[in-house]
Amino acid sequence: MKTRARGHHTARTLDQLAAGERAVIASVDCPPAIARRLMELGLLPGTEVQVIRRAPLGDPLEIALRGVHLSLRTSEARHIDVTPA
Amino acid sequence: MSRPPEAAPRRIAILGNPNAGKSTLFNALTGLRQKVANYPGVTVEKKTGSCDLPDGRRAEIIDLPGSYSLQPASPDEMVVRDVLLGLQVDTPPPDLIVFVVDATNLERHLYLALQVIELGRPIILTLNMMDAADAQGLRIDAAVLERQLGVPVIGISAVRGTGLDRLRDLMARDVEPSTRHFREWPSHLQRVIDRLEQRVPRLPSVPDRARRDVAVAMLLDQGEDDALAKHVSAEALADAHLLARRLDEFSPGWRSGDVAGRYEAITALVAEAVNAPAGDHKDARRAAIDRVLTHRIFGPVIFVVLMGAVFQSVFAWAQPLMDLIDWGMRAVGNGIGHAMPEGPLRSLVVDGIIAGVGTTLTFVPQIAILFLFLSVLEDSGYMARAAFIMDRVMSRVGLSGRSFIPLLSSFACAIPGIMATRSIDSRRDRFTTIMIAPFMSCSARLPVYALLIGAFVPNRWVGFVTLPGITLFAMYFLGILAAVVVAWALKRTVLAGGLPLYVMELPPYRMPAWRSVFITVRERSLLFTRNAGTVILAITVVLWFLASYPKGGEAVRALEAERTQVAAAGDTTRLRALDNQIASAALAHSFAGRTGRLIEPAIEPLGFDWRIGIGLITSLAAREVMVSTMATVFNLGSGESDVQPLRKILREAVDTRTGKLAYTPLTGISLMVFYVLACQCMSTLAVVRRETNSWRWPIAMLVMMNAMAWLASFTVYQGGRLLGYGA
Structure with missing residues (x-):
């Protein structure tokens, strides 16, 4: 179970960002093996991430971080908490 | 030496x-x-x-x-x-x-x-x-x-x-290994890893420094690591799992404990070694291209047009090459045929071996052209965008966007389609895609649909479309529907599990290296010829044998005696008709013909008689062979290129036992449904065997698809009869 509110900000998840919006990753709340792989791909807490666009059918998302562009499904992005950049 | x-x-x-x-x-x-x-x-x-x-x-x-x-x-x-x-x-x-x-x-x-x-x-x-x-x-x-x-x-x-x-x-040159370390495990974790390291067996192939990595792998293993199970003792692995569970309780997040440390080292290193100009120069070109190619409206439109062009090219460019190979092989066959004395050996070489080589080679143009496009799309970076656009659609059946293009290719031919599944990262998704690819109605089914629709579906307008058009569409749709159902079922049963992670890199756009593209095309074509070709050749020879032996039989001997008389009289029209009758009688007498009769009880509930049974057997070489087989069975001679008379003959064929029409429109529909779902193409099975590296999957495919085909045709035929469409 994940805590919704962290600190002073209302915590949002990556899938809730609008196209073009930037944020900083706060935590990755997935099963351990998935969390590890996402982190190895650079989605570490503290990393700045930008949502570039949504796919034409609304899913997945294109995100950019550390100079890399990734396609991430909404169902995966939902587990990544972000705070404003 | x-x-x-x-x-x-x-x-x-x-x-x-x-x-x-x-x-x-x-x-x-x-x-x-x-x-x-x-x-x-x-x-x-x-x-x-x-x-x-x-x-x-x-x-x-x-x-x-x-x-x-x-x-x-x-x-x-x-x-x-x-x-x-x-x-x-x-x-x-x-x-x-x-x-x-x-x-x-x-x-x-x-x-x-x-x-x-x-x-x-x-x-x-x-x-x-x-x-x-x-x-x-x-x-x-x-x-x-x-x-x-x-x-x-x-x-x-x-x-x-x-x-x-x-x-x-x-x-x-000899390069000295580096002695640097970039990883930082917290001290309590380091102690656990040190302890496990003692339990890693000493293998000559594992350097001392890598023993620590084996220990880490033991700790992170979730029971699916075959190499560890082979090299490390079961007790040590069990202890490692126990330790991992303890760590999960006391220090959640430990599994990714070393990742951040490595990225910190990288950030420091890049800051020192790389001098980047200010601003986002790097992304300007990419952003401009992506704005069009993944645009909400233009993106899908461009995708559809591009796929249409690829698909059309595979069809259009491959056809002349396939015709040329066909013509060439026939010329070789004729040449050898003239050079060799008539007899079983000549028949084996010409109708068995050369025909088998020809069948294998006719697939090569499709494979080469498809892989030409696929490797350009992949190397340029577009393939990832195509997967990005189609992911939503494919996720409905538990697959990812990567499965779309292999499935689309399968409408031309399942063989290059199955070979194209190599670009799917997830093993489970890849196997699912392979298992459903043959449901896409390939170009070899089209002649069969055309024959049966022409014979049994009246050419009537229904609103804006014709009945034959609707029927053809329904057959393609039925294949897609079956694929969806099977994909759904596989992903929930035998192919369930795995990391449900669909994150994918969208690489920058790049100009493909043409030499590399050429090497890929050559490699795929050769691989197919070498690996699948041998199996296809063997199957063709077996089918040739089944359709040619045993020779003779009473009916054939009687017809041949008559032929000698007619030949003496010089009546060429009668002679042609007799030749066709002899071919038909010989086929009926052969193992294939006998098998047709043998399986008749099994296919009778579907509305098929032994003559269709023979067609089903020869379809194992390639589905379109069914058309020429039916022509031979009905005394037309297999050289007949015009299918018009065959349609008429099928419509008017009589069941010799009952004296009634042998085939009704319901038979035609039932047979088409069978061709949509049945696994008949042995070449496909040969490729599935090569791509899955096991016989288990092709056998499962054969059993599953044919069971589905039988059940569906049974339902159509018997259901149709109950509703009164059987007459």
Whole structure:
């Protein structure tokens, strides 16, 4: 179970960002093996991430971080908490 | 012929992230001197090649699959880790690793590089795409990287071929392994790892420094690690699992404990070694292209147009080549036919072997053209965008966007389609895609649909469309529906599980290296000819035998006696008719004909008689053969190119036992449904065997598809009769 509110900000998840919006990753709340792989791909807490666009059918998302562009499904992005950049 | 030991080839592995340009470098170094096989027991391809070093020695180059991490998330990455740790039985660890990174994206690509450097094996860090880095104004200080990483660093461009001579020089030299460490485990975790390290067996192929990595792998193992199970004692593994569970309780998040440390090291390193110009120059071009290609409206439109063009080209460009091969093989057959005395041997060579070789070769144009497009799309970076656009659609059946193009290709032919599933990262998704690809109505089914629709479906307008049009559409739709159902079922049963992670890199757009594209096309075509070709040839010869033997029989002898008289009288029209009758009688007398009668009880509930049974059997060579078989069965002679008379004959065929019409429109529909769903194409099974590296999947496919076909046709025919459509 994940805590919704962290600190002073209302915590949002990556899938809730609008196209073009930037944020900083706060935590990755997935099963351990998935969390590890996402982190190895650079989605570490503290990393700045930008949502570039949504796919034409609304899913997945294109995100950019550390100079890399990734396609991430909404169902995966939902587990990544972000705070404003 | 004993060679001095120092002349033994150096074993060099090329390694890197996907999209680092690894394969382009491999192709540039080895050219056409390549070999493709499978790692034992898995479906991962093992690509090796050879390359001459400046000192006159030969190097054996192995192209390891692209990976993101030594903590494997796929069978490909598992093989990479096993080879590097020294746990892969058939592939000893390399003498040298050429680690390829994208120079424009060091931050990401260095992650795996750091993991591999820590293993303590000799390694050259190869900064690829230096031309692109220069164009972006990136200045990379190789000396800083060398000093900080403790390995030689070299800049190249595999696409342009620059820096390759220097790389070959380096490849001939002895490289000292680095002694650097970049990982930081918290101290309590370090103690656990130290303790486990004691339990790692001493293997000559595992260097001392890599023993720690084996210990980490033991700790992170979730019971699916075959290499560990083979090399490490069961008690040690059980202890490791116990420790992991304890850690899960006391320090959640420990499993990714080393990741952040490595990225911190990378950030510091990149800040010191790379001088990037201010602003986002790098992304300007990409953003402009992506704005169009993944646009909400233009994106899908361009995708559909592009796929239509690819599909049309596979059809249109392949057809003349296929006709040419067909014509050529027939010419060869005729030539040999004239040179050899008439008899069983000539028949075997011409109708068995040459026909089999011809069948194999006619697939090659489709495979070559499809792979030409696929490798250009892949290398340019568009393939990832196509997957991005189609992901939503495919996720409905539990697959990812990567499955779309192989399935689309299967409408031309399932064989290149199944071969194209190599680009799907997830093994479970790939196998699911392979299992449903043959449901897509391929071009070989079209002649069968055309014959049956022409014979049994009245050409009437219904609103804006014709009844034949609706029927044809329904057959294609039925195949797609079956594929959806089977995919759904497989992903919930035998192919359930795995990491449900669909994250995918969207690489920058790049100009493909044409030489590399050419090598891929050649390699795929050769692989098919060599591996599937032998099976197809064997099947063709068996089918030839079944349709040709035993010879004679009473009916044939009587007709032949009559033929001798007619020939003497010189009545050519009657002679042609007799020849056709003889062919028909001989086929009915053959093993194939007998099998047709033998299986009649099994197919009678579907509305099929023994004559259709023969067609079903000869369809095993290729579905369209059904049309010429039916022509032979009904005394038309198989050379008849016009199907008009055959349609009429099928419509008017009489069941000799009842005196009624043998086939009704309901029979036609039932037979078409059977052709949509049945697994008849033995060539497809040969390719499935090669691509899954096991007989289990092709056999499962054969049983599943034919059971579905039988049940569906049974339902259509018996249901139709109950509703009164049987007359």
